[in-house]
Amino acid sequence: MKLPIYMDYHATTPVDQRVLDAMLPYFTQDFGNAASRNHSFGWAAEEAVEQARKQVADLIGANPKEVIFTSGATESNNLAIKGVAEMYREKGNHIITCVIEHKAVIDTCKKLEKQGARVTYLPVQKDGRINLDELRAAITDKTILITIMTANNEIGVLQPVAEIGAIAKEKGILFHTDAVQAAGKVPFDVNQVKADLVSISAHKMYGPKGVGALYVRRRNPRVLLAEQISGGGHERGMRSGTLNVPGIVGLGKAAEICKAEMASETERLRKLRDSLNEKFHKNLDEIYINGSMEHRLPHNLNISFAYVEGESLLMGINDVAVSSGSACTSASLEPSYVLKALGAGDDLAHSSIRFGLGRWTTQEEVDYVVDKLTNVVRRLREMSPLYEMVKEGVDLSKMQWVAH
């Protein structure tokens, strides 16, 4: 077993060697501009891009013509939401999203609010899923877009996207979903979900950073987007800019591999994840899973180890790469807004660790992480005044704390 262990696959993934091999010729040999229509260099690049478009389309059950390449999911989310808001301004100005969306969605919505749009941020239930009745109740005749993620990046919880898509369809509202964490990991079909716009990213599925895609439905309805980057009119005029051919080839190959290996890989990861979870529960008391275990990505686990702080936990396992919802690990010095939205209390957000398993995670690594983290949690609890007070029978929620 090699150290350090990487167990943060929701943050990013390494590029699969097969993906890299597919990309390499497009840097030096077939380096043409895919928009060069009159020579073989351009044709070779265009052919590679079109093959990648098909590979991406196949992964999500789409038509290749419905796939737009972007610089990544942040751009895809921006293009989908701003593009719809601008294009359908006459029809309405109301957008529905939810409080645990990725910042690329939330901050895009906030920006639109400043420009006069109205945005409803649906809360989530304790299990991390939105309530469909609340979604229905939020819809007005001005609603033009519902944007709800397929799977959450912190807690791995899967939203009821097929039900959301059906509601949107019934009401004639466009439905965008940020499927970055789900695409390539669990089955996702644009027609089954009735999605009109879908964001995906290459580097979350063993492809390179800096490339992503946006699915834009062409029929029933034909979705139109106002371009957010102006220029040469690439990508059906929705996203100008010379195509990142090697990156796109990488995204295509990554999508193809994910599709081919999904069934077996999902099962393998689910077993490893469940083993991680069971072993923690066997070793430690007072640990809490954040979000639904039933509706969850098979490779995600997010646990709060009560009475110990996340950053100090990470410090004790410095040969394991995971992340925490603790304030101390975030640039904003605020605990995870996703965990706060679950309503479990900020103290549990500070004590949370996110485990993201992936293509190269082994049972041996899982066992190592469990042993190591168990020891650190026990050591830090011996050092924790909260743990001591709870063992003495003090109810922490009834204490008068001096906030600072």
Added chain:
Amino acid sequence: MAYSDKVIDHYENPRNVGSLPKDDVNVGTGLVGAPECGDVMKLQVRVNPETGVIDEAKFKTFGCGSAIASSSLATEWLKGKTVDQALAIKNTDIVNELALPPVKIHCSVLAEDAIKAAIADYQKKREETKANEPVGAQSV
């Protein structure tokens, strides 16, 4: 973020972790911070009634590595100091000693608060004991 060697040393080998009997009249207890803020420090001192010198200091901390290191260092510094000397410890002393980055300064502030709270608790107990002495001398 990289931690200084001193923070790592205190995190890995914390000094004076533990608890003193909080009902002891010579023990002062400070409990500062809040779980929802991500750090809580309990710091205790025991003062020798003969000499007025702190002869024992213990801590328990829920918080990041810098918070643990700040309180661990504080207990090290408190031992052997008089109450007045203890009150003179400033959070900036802790920042300098541990080379804390700006985002971790609040950990040192919390440690200073914990010292002050522990000593205030000790002094309050002493006052109460003194006030009770004449009463205790009379027959009930």
